[in-house]
Amino acid sequence: MTLDNRKSIVQARKIVKIYDTGSVKVEALRGIDLDVKRGEMVAVMGPSGCGKTTLLNCLSGLDETTSGNVFIEGTDLARMKDDERTEYRASNMGFVFQFYNLLPVLTAVENVEMVLLLSGIKPKEARRRAEKALEIVGLKNYEKHRPSQLSGGQRQRVTLARALVNDPKIVWADEPTGDLDKKNSNEMMQMMKSLNEKLEMTFVIVTHDPDVAAVCRRIIHMEDGKIVKDVPITAKDALVHPKGIDYTSCGDRDTGSARISAQEKASM
Numbered sequence: 001m002t003l004d005n006r007k008s009i010v011q012a013r014k015i016v017k018i019y020d021t022g023s024v025k026v027e028a029l030r031g032i033d034l035d036v037k038r039g040e041m042v043a044v045m046g047p048s049g050c051g052k053t054t055l056l057n058c059l060s061g062l063d064e065t066t067s068g069n070v071f072i073e074g075t076d077l078a079r080m081k082d083d084e085r086t087e088y089r090a091s092n093m094g095f096v097f098q099f100y101n102l103l104p105v106l107t108a109v110e111n112v113e114m115v116l117l118l119s120g121i122k123p124k125e126a127r128r129r130a131e132k133a134l135e136i137v138g139l140k141n142y143e144k145h146r147p148s149q150l151s152g153g154q155r156q157r158v159t160l161a162r163a164l165v166n167d168p169k170i171v172w173a174d175e176p177t178g179d180l181d182k183k184n185s186n187e188m189m190q191m192m193k194s195l196n197e198k199l200e201m202t203f204v205i206v207t208h209d210p211d212v213a214a215v216c217r218r219i220i221h222m223e224d225g226k227i228v229k230d231v232p233i234t235a236k237d238a239l240v241h242p243k244g245i246d247y248t249s250c251g252d253r254d255t256g257s258a259r260i261s262a263q264e265k266a267s268m
C-alpha cells in the first residue's frame with residue numbers, strides 16, 4: 001500500500017485558536033486545515049510565535065480549539081469527555097517535549113514505566129516494556145540512573161523511550177532536539193526515523209533546525225497562524241520558508257508559554 005492510500009490519522013478542519021488574556025486577544029491559529037496520514041513523518045517549521053506549539057497542543061487535544069474540529073482516527077476530540085480524551089492520549093499518543101519533565105526522584109526505568117502503570121498494565125510487564133524501550137534508545141545500562149545523573153541527550157532519550165513505550169500510533173515532538181548538540185540531535189532523529197520506518201509510527205515534529213526537518217518526509221511551513229507551504233522533502237525548496245526566513249539563524253530556543261501551560265497536562 002502506498003502512503004497516499006493510507007487513512008488519515010489526523011484531520012484538522014478550519015481550526016482557530018484565540019488566546020484571550022483579558023486585555024489582548026491573540027489569534028494564534030487562523031483556520032488550519034491539515035491531514036496527516038498514518039506512517040507519515042512531518043516537520044512543522046516557521047518563525048517564533050507563528051503558532052507551531054499551539055498547533056501541536058490543539059491537534060493532540062492538550063488544548064482546546066476556539067473553533068473548528070480535530071479528528072483523530074475519525075473521532076472528534078472535542079466530543080470526548082475529559083477522561084476519555086486523557087485515556088485516548090495515554091494509549092495512543094506519545095509526547096517528546098523539551099520541558100516535558102522527567103520526575104527527578106524516579107530512575108530512568110521508573111520514569112518510563114510510569115506511563116504504563118498509570119494505564120493499568122501490571123508492574124512486571126510494565127518493567128519489561130520500559131527496559132525494552134530504554135534499550136531501543138541506547139540506554140540499556142542507565143536504567144537505574146536518576147535524571148540528574150544523566151546528560152541532556154540521555155535525558156531526552158528517556159523522554160523518547162517514555163513516548164514510545166505505550167506503542168503509540170502518533171508521536172508529537174516539540175523541538176525534540178532543541179537542547180542537544182549536533183551529534184545527539186542526529187542520533188535522536190535517526191532513532192525517530194527508524195521507529196517511523198520499522199513500526200510505521202507517525203511523527204509530527206516542530207523544529208527550527210533544517211537538519212532535523214531534513215530527516216522528515218514532509219515539511220509544513222507556518223506563518224502568522226496559517227500553513228503557508230506544505231511539500232514533500234523531495235521538493236527542491238522544501239526547507240525554504242516562502243518568506244525566505246533563514247532557519248539556520250533562528251536558534252532552537254523556545255520560550256512559548258503555550259507549551260508550558262498545556263504541555264504540563266501531558267505529564268499527568
Ligand SMILES: Nc1ncnc2c1ncn2[C@@H]1O[C@H](COP(=O)(O)OP(=O)(O)OP(=O)(O)O)[C@@H](O)[C@H]1O
Pocket residue numbers: 019020021026027028046047048049050051052053054055253254255256257258259261
Ligand atoms: N497561553 C497563552 N496565552 C496567550 N497567548 C499565547 C499563549 N500561548 C501562546 N500565545 C501566543 O500565541 C502565539 C503563538 O504561540 P506559539 O507558542 O504557538 O508559537 P511558536 O510558533 O511555538 O513559537 P516558538 O518557535 O517561539 O516556540 C504567540 O503570539 C504567543 O505569544
Ligand SMILES: [Mg+2]
Pocket residue numbers: 052053054254256259
Ligand atoms: Mg513553540
